[in-house]
Amino acid sequence: xxxxxxxxxxxxxxxxxxxxxxxxxxxxxxxxxxxxxxxxxxxxxxxxxxxxxxxxxxxxxxxxxxxxxxxxxxxxxxxxxxxxxxxxxxxxxxxxxxxxxxxxxxxxxxxxxxxxxxxxxxxxxxxxxxxxxxxxxxxxxxxxxxxxxxxxxxxxxxxxxxxxxxxxxxxxxxxxxxxxxxxxxxxxxxxxxxxxxxxxxxxxxxxxxxxxxxxxxxxxxxxxxxxxxxxxxxxxxxxxxxxxx
Amino acid sequence: xxxxxxxxxxxxxxxxxxxxxxxxxxxxxxxxxxxxxxxxxxxxxxxxxxxxxxxxxxxxxxxxxxxxxxxxxxxxxxxxxxxxxxxxxxxxxxxxxxxxxxxxxxxxxxxxxxxxxxxxxxxxxxxxxxxxxxxxxxxxxxxxxxxxxxxxxxxxxxxxxxxxxxxxxxxxxxxxxxxxxxxxxxxxxxxxxxxxxxxxxxxxxxxxxxxxxxxxxxxxxxxxxxxxxxxxxxxxxxxxxxxxx
DNA sequence: GAACCGCCGTTACAAACCGTTACAAATCGT
DNA sequence: ACGATTTGTAACGGTTTGTAACGGCGGTTC
Numbered sequence: 001x002x003x004x005x006x007x008x009x010x011x012x013x014x015x016x017x018x019x020x021x022x023x024x025x026x027x028x029x030x031x032x033x034x035x036x037x038x039x040x041x042x043x044x045x046x047x048x049x050x051x052x053x054x055x056x057x058x059x060x061x062x063x064x065x066x067x068x069x070x071x072x073x074x075x076x077x078x079x080x081x082x083x084x085x086x087x088x089x090x091x092x093x094x095x096x097x098x099x100x101x102x103x104x105x106x107x108x109x110x111x112x113x114x115x116x117x118x119x120x121x122x123x124x125x126x127x128x129x130x131x132x133x134x135x136x137x138x139x140x141x142x143x144x145x146x147x148x149x150x151x152x153x154x155x156x157x158x159x160x161x162x163x164x165x166x167x168x169x170x171x172x173x174x175x176x177x178x179x180x181x182x183x184x185x186x187x188x189x190x191x192x193x194x195x196x197x198x199x200x201x202x203x204x205x206x207x208x209x210x211x212x213x214x215x216x217x218x219x220x221x222x223x224x225x226x227x228x229x230x231x232x233x234x235x236x237x238x239x240x241x242x243x244x245x
Numbered sequence: 246x247x248x249x250x251x252x253x254x255x256x257x258x259x260x261x262x263x264x265x266x267x268x269x270x271x272x273x274x275x276x277x278x279x280x281x282x283x284x285x286x287x288x289x290x291x292x293x294x295x296x297x298x299x300x301x302x303x304x305x306x307x308x309x310x311x312x313x314x315x316x317x318x319x320x321x322x323x324x325x326x327x328x329x330x331x332x333x334x335x336x337x338x339x340x341x342x343x344x345x346x347x348x349x350x351x352x353x354x355x356x357x358x359x360x361x362x363x364x365x366x367x368x369x370x371x372x373x374x375x376x377x378x379x380x381x382x383x384x385x386x387x388x389x390x391x392x393x394x395x396x397x398x399x400x401x402x403x404x405x406x407x408x409x410x411x412x413x414x415x416x417x418x419x420x421x422x423x424x425x426x427x428x429x430x431x432x433x434x435x436x437x438x439x440x441x442x443x444x445x446x447x448x449x450x451x452x453x454x455x456x457x458x459x460x461x462x463x464x465x466x467x468x469x470x471x472x473x474x475x476x477x478x479x480x481x482x483x484x485x486x487x488x489x490x
Numbered sequence: 491g492a493a494c495c496g497c498c499g500t501t502a503c504a505a506a507c508c509g510t511t512a513c514a515a516a517t518c519g520t
Numbered sequence: 521a522c523g524a525t526t527t528g529t530a531a532c533g534g535t536t537t538g539t540a541a542c543g544g545c546g547g548t549t550c
Contacts, residue, residue, distance in 0.1 A: 075395050079484050081403040085395050097392050100385030105392050135380070140345030142387035147342050147350050149394035150320050150330050156401055157445040158326040161536065192499060200402040202537060207500055223499065223544085239324050406508065437527065447509055452528055468517080468527070 033065065035134060036119060039127035043118040047071075047110035053094065054104045062120045063095040069114025070189040072198075074107040084197040086148070087111075087190060089175060093141050111189050156200055159239060164199045165209040167238035169219065173228060184231075188224040213237075278310065280379060281364060284372035288363040292316075292355035298339065299349045307365045308340040314359025315434040317443075319352040329442040331393065332356070332435060334420060338386050356434050401445055404484060409444045410454035412483035414464065418473055429476075433469040458482075 036042070044067065047053065053064055056076050066088050073094070075083045085106065088094050094116065098104045128135040155167050177183035188195070196203040213219045218234050220227035228234065281287070289312070292298065298309055301321050311333050318339070320328045330351065333339055339361065343349045373380040400412055422428035433440070437448040444451065458464045463479050465472035473479065 075399040077399060077403065077484055081399065081484060083399040083402040085398045097388050097395065099388040100381070101388070106395065136345070139384065139387065142384065142391065143342050143344040143346070145391050146387065146394060149391065149398065150342065150351065153330045153394065153397065153401075154320040154322055154326065154328040156398075157328040157442065158322065191497090197402065200398075203499080204501085204538085205536060208536095211500075239322055239326060436525095448527080449510085449529085450508060453508090456528075 032131075032134070032137065033117075035131045036124070036127055039130055040119050040123040045116050045118055047114045047116070049110060049112045051110045053108040053110070053116055055107050056105055057103050060095070060098045060101055060104050060121070062118045063093055063099070063124065064108070064116040064118055066090050066092045066094065067115040067117050070111040071108050071114060071116065072111055072190060072194055074109060075105075076107060082197065083200075084194050086152075086198070087194075090179060093145075096138070096142055096145060099142070111194075155238075161199075161201050161205050162209040162212060163237050163239065164201065165195075165206060166213060166218070166234045168195065168199055169213075169226060169228070170231075170234055170238055172226075173231075184228045186226055188226060277376075277379070277382065278362075280376045281369070281372055284375055285364050285368040289360060290363050291358070291360045294355060294357045296355045298353040298355070298361055300352050301350055302348050305340070305343045305346055305349050305366070307363045308338055308344070308369065309353070309361040309363055311335050311337045311339065312360040312362050315356040316353050316359060316361065317356055317435060317439055319354060321352060327442065328445075329439050331397075331443070332439075335424060338390075341383070341387050341390060344387070356439075406444075406446050406450050407454040407457060408482050408484060409446065410440075410451060411458060411463070411479045413440065413444060414458075414471060414473070415476075415479055415483055417471075418476075429473045431471055433471060 045053065045064075047069075053071065068090060071088045071094060072084050073086045073088065075085050088108075094108050095104065097106065099121070124134075124138070128138065155164060159167060172186065172188065173183040176186045190198075192203040192206050196206045199206065201209075210219070210221050213234070214221050216233065218228075218230045218237070220229055290298065290309070292314070298316070313335060316333045316339060317329050318331045318333065320330050333353075339353050340349065342351065344366070369379075369383070373383065400409060404412060417433065418428040418431065421431045435443075437451050441448040441451045446454075455464070455466050458479070459466050461478065463473075463475045463482070465474055
């Protein structure tokens with residue numbers, strides 16, 4: 001059960017921020033947040049686990065930049081089916097897929113104590129007029145999001161269950177590495193159920209796959225804590241797909 | 246598309262959802278081609294079946310607008326795996342996912358006698374300066390492409406093989422309908438193998454699913470010729486309500 | 491703190507689904 | 521007409537799922 005983001009607290013904007021923000025997975029583009037903040041009133045929104053930033057169908061008014069924690073993107077069907085289409089971490093943009101619509105197309109739900117910066121879209125457009133590079137950045141971010149989804153389509157369509165799990169771990173590891181953390185030892189921030197939804201598997205299958213990767217000494221896994229023991233083993237299992245980075 | 250009483254979505258926004266998994270299509274971009282042609286030198290490119298417009302890795306220089314026929318978009322892994330990530334028909338844009346890159350990220354291959362209009366990207370950017378709406382169109386097109394891929398993920402992640410085939414048929418039918426052709430009787434332009442790749446199935450499974458849909462009198466299918474006999478049957482199988490028309 | 495509860499994660503076993511393999515028929519290209 | 525390609529059908533086997541049971545963990549209540 002998800003909660004409505006009714007108790008978002010608006011705080012003063014932070015003074016400093018890391019210069020580089022990588023987009024989810026496809027991301028070789030960096031959003032220049034300082035340039036944005038000169039023209040856009042940024043609101044910092046904190047969320048607890050299970051709280052949603054926005055739901056599909058709510059009026060589209062802003063895009064969001066993840067500042068801390070993790071969020072999951074959920075696609076919904078009218079008959080109740082649900083699909084996690086991705087996870088977002090620090091530096092990732094959220095909501096860009098709804099640009100051009102009146103309402104958001106997906107749900108975004110916080111996985112834990114997280115914070116996202118709200119960038120009202122009209123203001124972003126105005127900022128694009130003053131900072132020409134910003135528009136290129138935004139377009140590149142959209143294109144990168146497409147490539148990200150395409151990479152997962154390639155993975156879903158061509159890899160068996162265990163290989164998908166291996167590819168997922170490598171992707172998570174790569175993202176932690178880009179953020180300056182260890183790629184060999186990390187904590188998964190999502191439940192097995194969310195992982196399973198994202199990988200188009202059942203959560204029991206994910207558990208079995210992780211256990212098997214453990215048995216083969218590719219990883220050391222204990223609940224959400226993962227230690228990568230054999231990167232090349234994982235890579236060969238994931239089809240050497242560097243496209244996911 | 247029915248909504249439950251508790252559904253927060255409004256009727257207006259519901260119509261902006263892709264009614265079916267639209268990954269097969271690029272959506273309705275509504276590109277104003279006449280506005281473009283005032284500023285961009287458009288080259289008309291004809292292709293025979295199997296011919297590629299561009300391959301992954303080739304320098305990115307232009308985007309393409311499908312004028313006639315069909316194209317398939319292929320994602321490639323370095324170990325040879327291949328995934329059809331979508332089909333494009335008249336009015337669809339191709340190549341936008343590579344904006345911001347030096348090289349194209351996918352292959353695009355013609356399915357039959359087809360024609361695409363080449364729009365050199367630098368010229369498109371210049372045209373955006375003269376025609377402000379064009380930039381919004383381009384951004385919307387990119388966002389729409391993301392939503393198409395997300396619909397695919399929802400479909401693939403939540404529907405069993407036969408249901409995916411049913412959803413695919415409905416999507417194709419809807420596309421033909423939008424182009425002014427019959428939604429009840431059409432010719433599939435792609436092979437079973439391409440269909441299977443797109444649906445993350447094997448071509449035998451696609452054949453079996455089509456035969457079964459035939460046995461249930463939902464469709465009449467003979468090789469690539471399809472007649473829809475029971476739209477509501479198909480819709481219920483694809484996880485959609487029968488209300489939509 | 492202790493007992494309780496709900497959720498998450500793991501494992502075992504059985505069942506269902508889909509992929510694999512094989513082969514034949516239909517269609518297409520030359 | 522001929523061979524190559526595409527498509528359809530079937531039997532079999534493997535992968536994934538369904539079901540159930542169990543333990544761990546965190547939060548709540550008393």
